[in-house]
Amino acid sequence: MTTFLGVPIRRSRDAESPIRGSETFPQAAKRAVDDTRLRRNLGRATATIRGKRQAVVDELPDWEALRDSGSAIKARVMAELPALLEQLEANVTARGGVVHWAADAEEANRIITGIVKSKEVDEVVKVKSMATQEIGLNEYLEEHGIAAVETDLAELIVQLGHDKPSHILVPAIHRGRAEVREIFLNEMTGVAVGLTDDPRELAMAARTHLRRKFLSAKVAISGTNFAIADTGTLSVVESEGNGRMCLTLPETLITVMGIEKILPTFSDLEVFMQLLPRSSTGERMNPYTSLWTGVTPGDGPQEFHLVLLDNGRTNALADEVGRAALHCIRCSACLNVCPVYERAGGHAYGSVYPGPIGAVLTPQLTGIHGHDDVNSTLPYASSLCGACFDACPVKIDIPSLLVELRGRAVDSDRGHGLPTGWDGAMKAAAWVMSDEKRFAAAQKGLAAGRLIARKGQITNLPFPMSAWTGSRNIAAPPRQTSRQWFAETHGDSEGSA
Amino acid sequence: MRIAVVATCLADSLFPDVLKATVGLLERLGHTVVFPRAQVCCGQMHVNTGYLKEALPVVRHHVETFEAAEFDVAVAPSGSCVGSIRHQQAMVARRGGDTALAERATALAGRTYELSELLVDVLGVTDVGAYFPHRVTYHPTCHSLRMLRVGDKPLQLLRAVGGMDLVELPAADQCCGFGGTFSLKNPDVSTAMLADKMGNVLATKAEMCSAGDASCLMHIGGGLSRLKTGVRTVHLAQILASTTEKVYA
Numbered sequence: 001m002t003t004f005l006g007v008p009i010r011r012s013r014d015a016e017s018p019i020r021g022s023e024t025f026p027q028a029a030k031r032a033v034d035d036t037r038l039r040r041n042l043g044r045a046t047a048t049i050r051g052k053r054q055a056v057v058d059e060l061p062d063w064e065a066l067r068d069s070g071s072a073i074k075a076r077v078m079a080e081l082p083a084l085l086e087q088l089e090a091n092v093t094a095r096g097g098v099v100h101w102a103a104d105a106e107e108a109n110r111i112i113t114g115i116v117k118s119k120e121v122d123e124v125v126k127v128k129s130m131a132t133q134e135i136g137l138n139e140y141l142e143e144h145g146i147a148a149v150e151t152d153l154a155e156l157i158v159q160l161g162h163d164k165p166s167h168i169l170v171p172a173i174h175r176g177r178a179e180v181r182e183i184f185l186n187e188m189t190g191v192a193v194g195l196t197d198d199p200r201e202l203a204m205a206a207r208t209h210l211r212r213k214f215l216s217a218k219v220a221i222s223g224t225n226f227a228i229a230d231t232g233t234l235s236v237v238e239s240e241g242n243g244r245m246c247l248t249l250p251e252t253l254i255t256v257m258g259i260e261k262i263l264p265t266f267s268d269l270e271v272f273m274q275l276l277p278r279s280s281t282g283e284r285m286n287p288y289t290s291l292w293t294g295v296t297p298g299d300g301p302q303e304f305h306l307v308l309l310d311n312g313r314t315n316a317l318a319d320e321v322g323r324a325a326l327h328c329i330r331c332s333a334c335l336n337v338c339p340v341y342e343r344a345g346g347h348a349y350g351s352v353y354p355g356p357i358g359a360v361l362t363p364q365l366t367g368i369h370g371h372d373d374v375n376s377t378l379p380y381a382s383s384l385c386g387a388c389f390d391a392c393p394v395k396i397d398i399p400s401l402l403v404e405l406r407g408r409a410v411d412s413d414r415g416h417g418l419p420t421g422w423d424g425a426m427k428a429a430a431w432v433m434s435d436e437k438r439f440a441a442a443q444k445g446l447a448a449g450r451l452i453a454r455k456g457q458i459t460n461l462p463f464p465m466s467a468w469t470g471s472r473n474i475a476a477p478p479r480q481t482s483r484q485w486f487a488e489t490h491g492d493s494e495g496s497a
Numbered sequence: 498m499r500i501a502v503v504a505t506c507l508a509d510s511l512f513p514d515v516l517k518a519t520v521g522l523l524e525r526l527g528h529t530v531v532f533p534r535a536q537v538c539c540g541q542m543h544v545n546t547g548y549l550k551e552a553l554p555v556v557r558h559h560v561e562t563f564e565a566a567e568f569d570v571a572v573a574p575s576g577s578c579v580g581s582i583r584h585q586q587a588m589v590a591r592r593g594g595d596t597a598l599a600e601r602a603t604a605l606a607g608r609t610y611e612l613s614e615l616l617v618d619v620l621g622v623t624d625v626g627a628y629f630p631h632r633v634t635y636h637p638t639c640h641s642l643r644m645l646r647v648g649d650k651p652l653q654l655l656r657a658v659g660g661m662d663l664v665e666l667p668a669a670d671q672c673c674g675f676g677g678t679f680s681l682k683n684p685d686v687s688t689a690m691l692a693d694k695m696g697n698v699l700a701t702k703a704e705m706c707s708a709g710d711a712s713c714l715m716h717i718g719g720g721l722s723r724l725k726t727g728v729r730t731v732h733l734a735q736i737l738a739s740t741t742e743k744v745y746a
């Protein structure tokens with residue numbers, strides 16, 4: 001058992017929120033690290049998808065230019081967001097759609113539930129959507145007697161397993177196929193008794209299950225990958241075709257979108273249709289892209305509602321870090337390359353937005369309230385290796401954002417309550433490290449380390465360094481520091497002859 | 498050339514062999530080495546832990562110390578410290594309201610290099626005449642790779658080393674899990690990352706794992722030592738400094 005310094009105590013605050021966890025990252029991550037099955041599932045899945053992504057990215061000679069374009073378009077979106085949203089609203093309305101504005105999760109849930117109830121149905125089909133996960137729509141609908149059926153395969157596995165998603169794109173990434181079989185056998189009606197864990201058989205079972213739902217559903221709920229302001233077009237990009245069924249078969253379609261998902265013009269879509277599939281699934285192109293604009297008489301849903309969700313986004317927009325984080329197109333590339341995510345898994349982040357971008361976005365959307373808030377551990381859930389920044393198709397500099405958030409977390413604690421162990425250590429270190437005489441004195445103190453070393457290695461240090469020696473040795477301090485050696489060999493002058 | 502060494506607080510205190518090798522190598526190549534006496538630390542540990550305010554005097558001290566010294570270029574045998582000097586010091590100064598210091602830091606960063614950058618880009622050598630008869634694998638370190646984009650410069654240098662068997666490290670670009678205070682704040686995840694890194698090092702059957710950063714080597718070496726693997730760590734500078742006459746590792 002290792003102990004570590006300065007980690008906040010547990011406190012539940014909105015413990016039920018889908019975008020706020022109830023325990024610290026190190027606590028939750030420890031459980032994941034100890035779960036060998038989870039480690040194996042995650043390691044295998046992320047390695048596969050990393051390889052695929054790299055291969056298709058390497059095919060494009062203009063990848064860096066595409067990233068720059070994506071980043072520039074997003075910057076424009078953030079700068080002109082209010083005007084673009086009004087343009088979108090006008091165009092959706094002109095094409096027969098109905099636009100709703102929701103300030104927060106509660107309002108969005110109320111609007112959506114109201115529409116569903118007015119259709120007098122007790123079941124809706126859903127296309128995988130981060131926005132509806134963020135607001136906890138399924139749970140809200142359930143409280144109001146409406147069953148929401150997830151139609152994305154991975155999302156369905158999570159739903160049937162009474163589990164939480166642990167990845168943006170592959171919510172059931174933490175599950176192996178034997179586990180999926182078990183879940184299907186226990187939770188699906190009418191599955192074949194001899195169901196094996198062959199992926200094809202599992203997919204067929206899900207298909208039969210879903211087909212029944214599609215054909216009876218009157219209302220569908222979707223998210224959107226991109227909304228296009230100048231035409232009022234919405235889009236869903238997916239791999240299975242189940243989304244397309246949802247988007248075309250039911251009479252009523254309700255789409256929920258975070259307000260940042262907008263693109264100014266139709267031609268901007270071209271950039272993102274190259275960036276997104278390659279970054280997310282490692283495919284040149286995703287199998288199904290659905291685009292719809294308002295309603296078309298006699299074709300597809302005859303009633304279309306668009307819910308524009310704020311839920312903390314305008315606050316985030318007003319902030320340098322938040323604004324950068326809103327560029328995210330939820331491709332999940334940063335998760336797949338993140339060595340911390342690969343070991344800790346998505347649940348450790350306590351939010352439907354896991355991984356590096358989650359570590360930025362979650363505190364932005366829900367705030368950090370002091371050092372005993374679990375959110376304050378998220379910006380530290382990174383070794384700052386920079387892999388996320390390299391992978392991000394819209395060039396979000398996640399490591400720098402994390403450093404800034406760490407700075408703010410520390411600043412917001414200044415003068416409040418008892419200083420943490422880190423405060424004392426860091427202040428003392430700054431005092432020592434800004435003066436060479438104090439530093440030389442501290443170096444002398446290190447010599448004591450030689451007393452507890454065996455064969456040049458120290459294996460056991462007291463708290464807080466026990467966090468280090470729990471799993472690693474440390475070399476005993478040398479008899480002579482570098483500066484002493486240099487002075488001795490190069491004389492008193494600062495330079496060699 | 499007159500080259501100032503940025504000793505880095507870590508190598509200065511705990512790994513003098515790294516500095517001895519850096520100095521020995523540069524002097525062998527015919528350069529004059531200076532050690533600005535007042536130097537301590539670049540401020541990276543404070544920045545990465547969120548103590549940006551506390552980092553300010555550390556950064557100021559670094560900038561003032563090196564400004565006062567006479568040299569053409571500065572070198573640090575550490576990708577992460579150079580990364581911090583190049584990408585964090587000015588930010589710390591600006592955030593602390595000292596724009597003049599930010600400019601001075603940027604100017605200084607402009608003539609501060611990581612060891613492989615200095616050798617290949619500034620001094621124009623890839624064969625430093627080293628001799629090191631061992632089987633070695635190389636971990637590129639995240640900050641050299643992604644903050645500095647040193648690319649394959651260290652490998653160019655290593656490939657020219659006489660007598661050495663350089664073996665490729667699987668998943669080389671994955672972080673070793675050190676991350677400064679990350680290793681203390683998230684010890685379990687850090688250890689899991691280290692375990693995978695060690696597995697890859699052992700798979701190469703190398704006698705030694707090398708890198709351009711004493712901090713990553715402290716992490717990897719600490720793990721290899723705990724498991725009694727018999728595999729050592731060695732800094733890039735120690736390999737490049739070694740010759741048939743004098744061995745630095």
Ligand code: SF4
Pocket residue numbers: 279327328329330331332333334335357388391392393394395396
């Ligand atoms: S931050 Fe970048 S890499 Fe991560 S999910 Fe968002 S767009 Fe993709």
